[in-house]
Amino acid sequence: MLNFYPGPSKVYPEIRNYLLDAYDEGILSTPHRGEQFVQMSRAVVGSIKRKLNIPQDYQIFFTSSATECWEILIQSLTKQKSSHVYNGSFGEKWFQYAKLLRPKSEGIKFDVNEAMPVEDLQISSDTELICFTQNETSNGTQVTPTTILNLHNRFRDTLIAVDATSSMAGLNLKLIKADIWYASVQKCFGLPAGLGIMACSPRAIFRAKQMNERGHYNSLVSMYEKMLNYQTTHTPNVLNIYLLKRMLEDRPFIKAIDQDLTDRAQELYTFFEQFSDLKLLVENEEVRSKTVIAIEASERLVDDMKKRALYHNIRLGNGYGPWARNTFRVANFPAIQDEEYEELKRFFLHYYA
Missing domain, CATH: 3.90.1150.10 (Aspartate Aminotransferase, domain 1)
Incomplete structure (x- = not known):
């Protein structure tokens, strides 16, 4: 097929051999607090930054999916509201979910055949997080690097979060121009579903520490503290993290x-x-x-x-x-x-x- x-989507054909190796190496039953997992996690973080051109001072996190990142970012980086700029279904879904957590959140819709109108955006001054989808899977549109740069320059004092689910590990994204980037691995990563990758800038981590929101297992400040030791707040998808490690090692x-x-x-x-x-x-x-x-x-x-x-x-x-x-x-x-x-x-x- x-x-x-x-x-x-399609997984890399090498996954078949990686799965056998994972079994032989004891990955399928390794404790997620043990040294084998910590060493693997450290290696994966290094490979992600090196192979995907992610700034060294950005923090890498493992989540269950890109959808979970919606929740993490809204609950841990906003007290009142986020602003969502979208032209398709996934950007709109992120906005609708944010409203459930922060009812004051705002949405700004633009046309499928229109570049994001950065100069005309009416972002409220009390917005704590600007959110958009770099590659809108529902309609096949993208936000170009130039547009992201313009958004970064216009709203320098506001954190910017980017859903890069259909482009991370496929396109050479300029991550330095936004504070948070995240994706699920079942697209350009060529891996089975069930793992999300999120990269956060020092500004985003500083904001998480300021808020110090700790009411959830996936509160960002708690995730950050665990990842200082290359661990997670929960039992993660250890197998997929191993597959990610192997895939990154073998890819250009x-x-x-x-x-x-x-x-x-x-x-x-x-x-x-x-x-x-x-x-x-x-x-x-x-x-x-x-x-x-x-x-x-x-x-x-x-x-x-x-x-x-x-x-x-x-x-x-x-x-x-x-x-x-x-x-x-x-x-x-x-x-x-x-x-x-x-x-x-x-x-x-x-x-x-």
């Missing part, structure tokens, strides 16, 4: 991965543009995602294509949110090989023959 679903640096994905994304967009009854959902090239390609068509055609593809052992991604019925999505993640995309292209050429 060729899996182009944008998460959970993020700059090379970014270039490969950028080139392949352009090839995919060009390929799908040739079909008259398919339309790229994102018309503005500047804000098109490099890791999730969203294709729009009639509901009948989308349904037929997905069924025909599945018959040929090709899994296309469903549409999501407002685009659930009239779009399909194609993941452009590092674990998916070039020859698999060639097979995908052959399917579409045959479909239209």
Whole structure:
């Protein structure tokens, strides 16, 4: 089965051997307070920073998912409100969840084909955390590095948090331009679902210490204190952390991965543009995602294509949110090989023959 679903997506084929090694090395039953886990955790943190170009003074945390990070950040870094800038379903869900915890939180929506309007954003002066999604999985859009830099320059005194679920470990993100970045590993990391990675700047840690919120097992200040010794507040997904360690050791640096994905994304967009009854959902090239390609068509055609593809052992991604019925999505993640995309292209050429 060729899996182009944008998460959970294809895992690296080496995972099979990593799993056997984990069993042989006793990882599956190692105590999470023991020396074996601590050494592994320390090695993973070092590899994440080195391979993904994360600043050395940023703190790395393990969570259960990116969704859990929504909760951690709102409860541990805000007392009154956060402001959420979004153009798709996942950014909006983060906002709606924040409102449950902090009812004064605000949302600012912008259009799918529009760059984030940084200069026009009306962010309240009492906002404690600005939140946005770098790569909106639901519609295949991205916030560019230039836009993130402009946001950073305009709101220097406010913490900025970024959902990078569909881009971390795939794109060479400039993490220094925001305070918090997080992702789940079932996309560009090429790992099984069940683990989240969060990177926090010294400013974010300082804010967590100031608030000193300790009412939850995943309170950020408690997580920070445990990770000083490369431990967690809870029993973590030890196996997935081991798989992350092995994957990072065997992968190239993020700059090379970014270039490969950028080139392949352009090839995919060009390929799908040739079909008259398919339309790229994102018309503005500047804000098109490099890791999730969203294709729009009639509901009948989308349904037929997905069924025909599945018959040929090709899994296309469903549409999501407002685009659930009239779009399909194609993941452009590092674990998916070039020859698999060639097979995908052959399917579409045959479909239209």
